[in-house]
Amino acid sequence: xxxxxxxxxxxxxxxxxxxxxxxxxxxxxxxxxxxxxxxxxxxxxxxxxxxxxxxxxxxxxxxxxxxxxxxxxxxxxxxxxxxxxxxxxxxxxxxxxxxxxxxxxxxxxxxxxxxxxxxxxxxxxxxxx
Amino acid sequence: xxxxxxxxxxxxxxxxxxxxxxxxxxxxxxxxxxxxxxxxxxxxxxxxxxxxxxxxxxxxxxxxxxxxxxxxxxxxxxxxxxxxxxxxxxxxxxxxxxxxxxxxxxxxxxxxxxxxxxxxxxxxxxxxxxxxxxxxxxxxxxxxxxxxxxxxxxxxxxxxxxxxxxxxxxxxxxxxxxxxxxxxxxxxxxxxxxxxxxxxxxxxxxxxxxxxxxxxxxxxxxxxxxxxxxxxxxxxxxxxxxxxxxxxxxxxxxxxxxxxxxxxxxxxxxxxxxxxxx
Numbered sequence: 421x422x423x424x425x426x427x428x429x430x431x432x433x434x435x436x437x438x439x440x441x442x443x444x445x446x447x448x449x450x451x452x453x454x455x456x457x458x459x460x461x462x463x464x465x466x467x468x469x470x471x472x473x474x475x476x477x478x479x480x481x482x483x484x485x486x487x488x489x490x491x492x493x494x495x496x497x498x499x500x501x502x503x504x505x506x507x508x509x510x511x512x513x514x515x516x517x518x519x520x521x522x523x524x525x526x527x528x529x530x531x532x533x534x535x536x537x538x539x540x541x542x543x544x545x546x547x548x549x
Numbered sequence: 550x551x552x553x554x555x556x557x558x559x560x561x562x563x564x565x566x567x568x569x570x571x572x573x574x575x576x577x578x579x580x581x582x583x584x585x586x587x588x589x590x591x592x593x594x595x596x597x598x599x600x601x602x603x604x605x606x607x608x609x610x611x612x613x614x615x616x617x618x619x620x621x622x623x624x625x626x627x628x629x630x631x632x633x634x635x636x637x638x639x640x641x642x643x644x645x646x647x648x649x650x651x652x653x654x655x656x657x658x659x660x661x662x663x664x665x666x667x668x669x670x671x672x673x674x675x676x677x678x679x680x681x682x683x684x685x686x687x688x689x690x691x692x693x694x695x696x697x698x699x700x701x702x703x704x705x706x707x708x709x710x711x712x713x714x715x716x717x718x719x720x721x722x723x724x725x726x727x728x729x730x731x732x733x734x735x736x737x738x739x740x741x742x743x744x745x746x747x748x749x750x751x752x753x754x755x756x757x758x759x760x761x762x763x764x765x766x767x768x769x770x771x772x773x774x775x776x777x778x779x780x781x782x783x784x785x786x787x788x789x790x791x792x793x794x795x796x797x798x799x800x801x802x803x804x805x806x807x808x809x810x811x812x813x814x815x816x817x818x819x820x821x822x823x824x825x826x827x
Contacts, residue, residue: 457615459623465602491629493622495615511618513574515636533636534574 445476450502450542454482457511458494461487469499475539478532480514483525492516494530502542512538563587566645567637568628571652573621577628578637583645585660585677585711593702596649596656596681599624603651613652620651654682664716666724667804673719690719694726742793759789 452472460466472480480496488494494514498507514530521527537543566583567576582588599620606616628634648657658677663670679686684702689695698718704710744759758770759781767781767789781789 457619457622459619459626465606465619465623491626493625493629495618495622511615513618513622 445478447474447476447479447481448543449474450539452480452502452539452542453499453507454480454538455497455499456482456484456494457497458486458488458492461489461492472539473527475543477537477543479517479530480539481527481529483522483527485525487521487526488516488519488528490516490519493533496530496538498538501539508538510536510538512536564644566647567641567643568592568634568647568649569639570621570624571648571650572617573625574639575636576639576641576643577625577634578641578643579633579635582633583643585645585658585705586709588645588647589658589677589711590702590706592647592649593656593681593705595624595627596651598627599651600654600681607652617652624649624651654680656681656686660711662711662716662719664720666717666720669720669724671720671723673716673723675715675719688715688719690723694723696722696726698722744789744793765790 450472452475453469454472455467455469457465457467466486468484468486470482470484472482474481492515494516495511496514497509497511500507513533515533516528517531518529519526532538563582563584563586565578565580566588567578568588569576579588602623603616603620606619607613625636629636644661646659649655656677656679660675660677662673662675664673665671674691676689676691677686678689686700686702686705688698688700690697696719698715700710700715704714707714742761745756746759747754747756749755755771757778759767760770762768762780765783765786767786769778769781771778
């Protein structure tokens with residue numbers, strides 16, 4: 421299994437400040453360790469441990485060494501919560517909505533296909549205004 | 550590997566359809582390639598590869614769930630590479646609906662077939678089930694006259710198998726069932742034979758009816774005014790009966806030669822062979 425977590429497990433884990441962006445959902449720069457499973461562009465199954473660079477309620481962004489095409493499906497499992505607790509064993513399906521190559525890795529944006537929120541405990545809940 | 554769809558010679562024979570995979574949260578929907586003539590075999594081919602992956606990955610109990618998920622991902626990814634397919638939420642009413650359980654290796658298809666034989670058109674709602682590794686599928690018609698057939702994958706690989714051979718077989722069995730349920734339609738118990746013809750009478754055309762009465766008697770009536778002209782002599786009645794038997798035999802022979810599917814209990818496989826030869 422490849423591991424992309426080295427350079428990304430630093431900095432703002434847990435600060436949870438939302439990015440400004442064009443999407444309706446707020447994105448939070450949470451570095452959550454995840455396992456991504458799927459079928460690569462070469463047709464072979466892969467499992468890769470990585471870390472999110474940001475998450476929203478229904479989406480996330482992460483880097484992978486495996487090349488994936490837009491619209492591919494992956495299963496994501498949280499390995500550890502930000503508090504350090506073991507992650508949920510559930511796998512949730514996501515669809516890749518954008519993919520961009522950056523040096524030797526791929527930066528991928530994914531959107532969940534299921535109603536479950538994987539990082540529910542890690543996203544700060546704001547009081548209704 | 551992207552799914553390869555056969556080309557239909559009539560666009561109208563396809564339609565919207567949905568593919569649901571056990572454990573996968575959404576349905577793969579197609580607006581135009583849902584008909585089994587287009588989708589059944591490509592889907593079986595893709596599913597067979599996914600089942601093989603599932604079996605390879607499911608070496609032990611702990612990886613079984615992941616194996617099912619991965620095989621589902623493989624199948625869905627293969628479908629989505631064709632731009633005709635997109636993900637959609639579950640619960641939509643689909644004209645052609647496919648349900649695949651890759652861990653069990655099974656497929657269930659709910660679809661509609663249309664058949665037209667001897668100027669009679671019928672629509673059938675059918676459910677097709679089977680195990681993909683074995684390649685044997687059972688078809689059940691749903692409705693007033695339920696019936697069951699079997700076909701193998703080789704049959705389904707013939708072009709337009711579902712919209713021609715299978716649909717006509719469904720209609721053939723329905724006609725047989727209707728004859729059994731309503732014997733008066735086929736046994737002619739309530740029906741009185743009659744012959745309509747027009748005769749020349751002093752340069753005037755007179756339509757008449759020969760109507761069979763009790764025994765060998767045939768009555769001659771005016772078709773419009775219905776006055777009784779008289780009864781045919783026994784000799785004439787005998788000739789008429791001979792003529793009717795000959796005509797009946799000719800109609801039967803002509804019908805059987807036009808409709809090979811209606812002549813008896815042809816199996817689907819032999820029907821497919823006959824169609825291939827022609």
